[in-house]
Amino acid sequence: MLVIHTIAELQSVLQTERQKGHTIGFVPTMGALHEGHASLIRRSASENDVTVVSIFLNPTQFNDKKDLERYPRTLEADCRLSEQCGAYIAFAPSVQEVYPEPDTRTFSYPPTDCVMEGAMRPGHFNGVCQVVSKLLTYTNPDRLYLGEKDYQQIAVIKRMVADLGFKVQIVPCPVIREESGLARSSRNTLLTADERALAANIYRVMKDSLTLGYDVQQTHDYVVEHINAFDGLEVQYFSIVDGDTLADVASWDDADSIVGCITVFCGSKPIRLIDHIRYK
Ligand code: PAF
Secondary structure, three states: OEEEOOHHHHHHHHHHHHHOOOOEEEEEEOOOOOHHHHHHHHHHHHHOOEEEEEEOOOHHHOOOHHHHHOOOOOHHHHHHHHHHOOOOEEEOOOHHHHOOOOOOOOOOOOOOOOOOHHHHOOOHHHHHHHHHHHHHHHHOOOEEEEEHHHHHHHHHHHHHHHHHOOOOEEEEEOOOEOOOOOEOOHHHHHOOHHHHHHHHHHHHHHHHHOOOOOOHHHHHHHHHHHHHOOOOEEEEEEEEEEOOOOOEOOOOOOOOOEEEEEEEEEOOOOEEEEEEEEOO
16 A cells, blocks of 8 residues: 655556546545444445545644644554555645645535534534545545545535535445444544443434434434433534435424434543434
8 A cells, every 4th residue: 555645646646547447436534543434445445446545634624723632643553454444545645735825715505514513613614625625636536435424524525526516426334333332433532431331322312212203302302311311421412404405304204314413522521422313
């Protein structure tokens, strides 16, 4: 596997691959790779001739400096895992390489980018669109692999890809969970063993809510009350929304696809965890 740090070298290697008629799969990451990323890389490697994994902790999508500072940085291990999963290129540029000038572009795809995470973390999706649009321009892939763990992010990126006319197929990949049901996330490494066990209740309660036959409001209240009942868990929001537009729904008949998206503070630090569940 090649570890590449500059855009020029990446583009030169990919040009050669394209001249050979090879297809390119792209997995964007911020590093701290875990089994969730591994599943995306393996899938890309099985569906494309060449898989590029970007490892870039993008500062423009962090509206909380502390969150950026404590984000785990594990480049060597990330490269090892990428290679084991079949990546051909790990692209790990510096901040200066990606942002030689401050990026002043603004992206706006309501309601996808202004509800839930968009409301809680102003500027977050703008930063995601800034970096993903740059990375897609450098790599020009046939397929883009994104984890459904960040459900809202996929909805926003779909809009951006359509808006900017990138000719790339978006491949959403299912959440990888620990045996306890806890969604795999780079942030889980920041949890103690006890907090990890506690956090497993988030998905358990959401799963229980599938079986109750409640209406939308009752389902919402059930999930929030039952998660908040655990000492050390605090729901920031739980929104039951149209699975495509992310607009709130009031009834199960309001959309063809409906998901519940949740953010929970866990433990004493606390660590902010996100997850979702599909209702239909
Ligand atoms: O999902 C992530 O890890 C990031 O938001 C992404 C897509 C790599 C952009 O920095």
